[in-house]
Amino acid sequence: MDSAARARPTLRDVAQLAGVSPKTVSRVVNGEPGVSPSKAGAVERAIRQLEYRPNITASSLRRAGGRTAAVAAVLEDVSNPFSSALYRALEDVAHARDVMVFAGSVEEDPARERALVRAFAMRQADAMLIVPASDNQAYLTREVTTGTPLVFVDRPPVGLHTDAVLVDNESGAADAVRHLAAHGHRDIAFLGDLHTIATARRRFQGYKEALSDHGIRPDPAHIAHDLHTTEAAEAAFGRLLDSATPPTACFSAQNLITIGAIRALRARGLQHRVAVVGFDDFPLADLLEPAVTVVSQDPYRMGRVAADILFRRLDGEDWEPTTHLVETRLIVRGSGELPPPT
Amino acid sequence: MDSAARARPTLRDVAQLAGVSPKTVSRVVNGEPGVSPSKAGAVERAIRQLEYRPNITASSLRRAGGRTAAVAAVLEDVSNPFSSALYRALEDVAHARDVMVFAGSVEEDPARERALVRAFAMRQADAMLIVPASDNQAYLTREVTTGTPLVFVDRPPVGLHTDAVLVDNESGAADAVRHLAAHGHRDIAFLGDLHTIATARRRFQGYKEALSDHGIRPDPAHIAHDLHTTEAAEAAFGRLLDSATPPTACFSAQNLITIGAIRALRARGLQHRVAVVGFDDFPLADLLEPAVTVVSQDPYRMGRVAADILFRRLDGEDWEPTTHLVETRLIVRGSGELPPPT
DNA sequence: GGCAGCTTTGACAACGATGTCAAGGAGTGT
DNA sequence: ACACTCCTTGACATCGTTGTCAAAGCTGCC
Numbered sequence: 012m013d014s015a016a017r018a019r020p021t022l023r024d025v026a027q028l029a030g031v032s033p034k035t036v037s038r039v040v041n042g043e044p045g046v047s048p049s050k051a052g053a054v055e056r057a058i059r060q061l062e063y064r065p066n067i068t069a070s071s072l073r074r075a076g077g078r079t080a081a082v083a084a085v086l087e088d089v090s091n092p093f094s095s096a097l098y099r100a101l102e103d104v105a106h107a108r109d110v111m112v113f114a115g116s117v118e119e120d121p122a123r124e125r126a127l128v129r130a131f132a133m134r135q136a137d138a139m140l141i142v143p144a145s146d147n148q149a150y151l152t153r154e155v156t157t158g159t160p161l162v163f164v165d166r167p168p169v170g171l172h173t174d175a176v177l178v179d180n181e182s183g184a185a186d187a188v189r190h191l192a193a194h195g196h197r198d199i200a201f202l203g204d205l206h207t208i209a210t211a212r213r214r215f216q217g218y219k220e221a222l223s224d225h226g227i228r229p230d231p232a233h234i235a236h237d238l239h240t241t242e243a244a245e246a247a248f249g250r251l252l253d254s255a256t257p258p259t260a261c262f263s264a265q266n267l268i269t270i271g272a273i274r275a276l277r278a279r280g281l282q283h284r285v286a287v288v289g290f291d292d293f294p295l296a297d298l299l300e301p302a303v304t305v306v307s308q309d310p311y312r313m314g315r316v317a318a319d320i321l322f323r324r325l326d327g328e329d330w331e332p333t334t335h336l337v338e339t340r341l342i343v344r345g346s347g348e349l350p351p352p353t
Numbered sequence: 354m355d356s357a358a359r360a361r362p363t364l365r366d367v368a369q370l371a372g373v374s375p376k377t378v379s380r381v382v383n384g385e386p387g388v389s390p391s392k393a394g395a396v397e398r399a400i401r402q403l404e405y406r407p408n409i410t411a412s413s414l415r416r417a418g419g420r421t422a423a424v425a426a427v428l429e430d431v432s433n434p435f436s437s438a439l440y441r442a443l444e445d446v447a448h449a450r451d452v453m454v455f456a457g458s459v460e461e462d463p464a465r466e467r468a469l470v471r472a473f474a475m476r477q478a479d480a481m482l483i484v485p486a487s488d489n490q491a492y493l494t495r496e497v498t499t500g501t502p503l504v505f506v507d508r509p510p511v512g513l514h515t516d517a518v519l520v521d522n523e524s525g526a527a528d529a530v531r532h533l534a535a536h537g538h539r540d541i542a543f544l545g546d547l548h549t550i551a552t553a554r555r556r557f558q559g560y561k562e563a564l565s566d567h568g569i570r571p572d573p574a575h576i577a578h579d580l581h582t583t584e585a586a587e588a589a590f591g592r593l594l595d596s597a598t599p600p601t602a603c604f605s606a607q608n609l610i611t612i613g614a615i616r617a618l619r620a621r622g623l624q625h626r627v628a629v630v631g632f633d634d635f636p637l638a639d640l641l642e643p644a645v646t647v648v649s650q651d652p653y654r655m656g657r658v659a660a661d662i663l664f665r666r667l668d669g670e671d672w673e674p675t676t677h678l679v680e681t682r683l684i685v686r687g688s689g690e691l692p693p694p695t
Numbered sequence: 696g697g698c699a700g701c702t703t704t705g706a707c708a709a710c711g712a713t714g715t716c717a718a719g720g721a722g723t724g725t
Numbered sequence: 726a727c728a729c730t731c732c733t734t735g736a737c738a739t740c741g742t743t744g745t746c747a748a749a750g751c752t753g754c755c
Contacts, residue, residue: 019499021711032735037713045733062495067475068410068421069711072740079410081455081476090441090653092432099432102458111472113423113455116444130453133409134423153404157361273640295637298615311432363741374705379743387703411741414710 020061029057083131084114085141100314121145160324162317176317183339184217187288191260192225200233200258214264244271259351260286266293288347304347362403371399425473426456427483442656463487502666504659518659525648525681526559529630533602534567542575542600556606586613601693602628608635630689646689
């Protein structure tokens with residue numbers, strides 16, 4: 012074991028080597044004025060010689076406000092494209108200000124949401140971007156009153172008054188379903204995510220609304236909720252397709268679900284017969300055959316908007332917490348325009 | 354402005370409310386023995402009442418070794434599937450130990466690699482997982498000597514002796530190209546990533562090696578390097594396809610490049626005529642038509658292996674730094690088995 | 696009652712850095 | 726030579742927490 016390694020040099024070590032006081036080193040490191048060129052030079056040499064790196068966690072302890080120059084992202088699953096686009100957007104904005112980003116995956120587990128938030132708070136994250144999974148965020152009241160900026164993304168906070176960046180799920184879903192209806196479909200299946208997720212419920216609302224606009228009564232046999240993985244969606248939609256009265260079209264309310272639906276169609280050779288519109292775009296949707304028509308929500312843009320809010324709050328701007336809606340957009344590619352069988 | 358908010362409660366506040374000394378609170382918080390039940394009860398009540406959360410950065414300052422219970426990931430691009438699978442694997446292992454993860458995207462920029470490493474070091478990350486972009490990591494010598502575990506993933510460190518988790522790029526690439534040759538192709542194009550990337554060079558080596566095994570001389574006109582985006586790959590492969598003597602097959606050495614190649618084929622209606630094998634799997638590769646044959650590298654597994662190494666080192670285990678090779682696997686799906694035109 | 700031996704408790708310094716403030720020196724104007 | 730300013734510089738306390746150590750309190754036993 013040579014892990015009895017020598018310790019990282021501290022500001023004191025630099026001071027000693029340069030023959031000045033610690034405070035003078037601090038001044039040089041932080042670019043404060045009022046250090047003679049000769050001492051500044053000596054300090055800089057010592058810093059280079061020792062490869063000194065300031066300890067930010069220590070300095071943030073003392074600094075006003077205790078800023079740590081790190082923000083946190085509480086995401087659904089770092090490895091899914093929606094979350095990672097959010098992350099990337101936050102990182103891009105943070106990077107421009109030399110701020111680091113912590114992240115963690117919640118996976119629809121309310122307990123994990125709280126654990127992550129707690130862990131980030133204990134690490135003095137300056138701000139948090141949160142995609143919540145629990146049904147109540149009142150436990151974050153303390154963060155709000157201590158002035159830690161919070162921005163909720165994709166799903167609104169409950170029991171808390173903060174900024175949020177959302178998508179109009181209801182109208183986006185309704186657009187999708189109206190599009191199918193406009194192409195002559197009346198038997199439109201609904202494949203939805205966990206009903207514990209607020210956005211999933213809103214999308215279902217939009218679905219019902221659009222059907223009712225077209226005077227269609229939803230068929231309970233063609234509605235499947237609580238699909239949270241591609242596999243679950245594939246199995247569920249497969250059952251609908253194999254039933255005596257299969258739907259002629261399908262609105263799938265989330266991208267993994269859409270992929271599951273497409274797999275079910277492929278497995279039956281029905282991909283050119285049954286129309287599909289998905290909520291949420293996904294990579295390569297345009298390369299499938301037929302290419303997949305989707306309602307897109309641009310997670311990168313949502314992340315940018317959220318990150319901007321976050322940093323404006325960190326800069327001290329203040330305003331009444333607001334909900335920002337990011338537009339959805341129907342992207343017509345083929346799968347949503349297949350006509351019903353005559 | 355109500356951001357003159359009251360400050361987060363500290364251990365002192367808890368002590369005062371509970372009528373004990375700070376040290377006693379510290380003992381309760383850390384589950385140290387030797388606190389009378391009555392005082393412990395009072396402290397716990399005070400903690401709940403104030404919603405006290407310990408400040409980890411402060412405690413790690415004092416604690417032996419200065420562990421911060423946070424590790425860092427220096428990735429290529431958080432939002433690409435390869436990186437985010439690595440991230441997710443690290444997060445899964447870290448989560449089990451209540452360790453948080455910082456991450457940042459390097460984007461093949463050596464300066465950014467150094468900036469990120471520096472930033473993470475300044476934040477006292479306990480360990481780092483690194484996908485390097487620069488051609489020399491000697492600047493990390495200090496971290497190694499101070500005992501910060503480092504694990505390199507996907508690309509080996511240069512100028513540094515540390516653990517690494519790599520893929521046998523050369524043999525993986527050779528497998529891909531041999532597969533094409535075995536299906537009768539002799540005109541096999543190579544589409545490669547930035548030649549500054551070590552893995553890209555190795556894959557090119559594998560390509561040449563496999564060709565020479567089959568007695569084929571590489572045709573310089575059918576080799577394109579330095580493609581780093583889907584768009585660049587699409588344009589470059591398009592030019593090859595439009596030339597007087599187009600290749601009959603293509604080995605694309607990275608997943609974004611593969612997608613670019615497929616787009617180029619699609620745009621020309623050649624996707625069922627020209628064979629493609631890609632390095633690195635990607636989501637939906639099996640749903641395209643033809644489905645895409647790839648050499649897969651399982652980034653999640655690589656991340657797991659790297660994370661295990663990282664935490665075993667953090668636990669104090671010691672061994673001579675080792676390079677772990679994770680197997681590649683040829684996944685036959687269709688695009689790689691198209692025969693050359695007769 | 697007195698003393699050893701245990702447990703419980705808190706005073707104090709320290710981690711690495713910075714805010715505050717006053718001391719010391721150089722320069723200016725009279 | 727003096728009073729005054731301005732610029733450098735470092736001593737010291739402090740951020741929130743924990744390691745060290747000794748004091749205080751209790752028990753049991755002679």
